[in-house]
Amino acid sequence: MYIEKNGTVLEVDIHGMTAADARRELEQLLSRTGADITELLVIHGYRGGNALQDMVRLRLKHPRIASKMVSLNAGQTRILLQAKAK
Numbered sequence: 001m002y003i004e005k006n007g008t009v010l011e012v013d014i015h016g017m018t019a020a021d022a023r024r025e026l027e028q029l030l031s032r033t034g035a036d037i038t039e040l041l042v043i044h045g046y047r048g049g050n051a052l053q054d055m056v057r058l059r060l061k062h063p064r065i066a067s068k069m070v071s072l073n074a075g076q077t078r079i080l081l082q083a084k085a086k
Contacts, residue, residue: 001025008036013043019055030062035084045075053077 044052
C-alpha cells in the first residue's frame with residue numbers, strides 16, 4: 001500500500017493487494033489518521049477485476065467514513081471523513 005499526503009487528502013494506492021488485506025489496512029489507516037485529514041482518495045484500479053473496487057465501495061465500513069463518492073476515474077473512490085471524535 002502506497003500513501004501520499006496532499007494537504008488534507010491522503011492518496012492511498014491498494015493495487016496488487018487482496019481485498020481482505022486492503023480492507024484491514026484501510027481500516028487501520030482510518031483509525032490512526034489525524035483530524036487534519038478530511039478525505040481519502042483510494043486508488044484501487046478496475047482493469048484487473050472488481051474485487052478491490054467492490055470492497056472499497058460496498059464493504060468498507062468505519063466510524064470516520066461520512067460518505068463515499070464514485071470518481072470520474074473508475075479506478076478510484078473518494079472517501080469523505082467525519083471529524084475525529086475527541
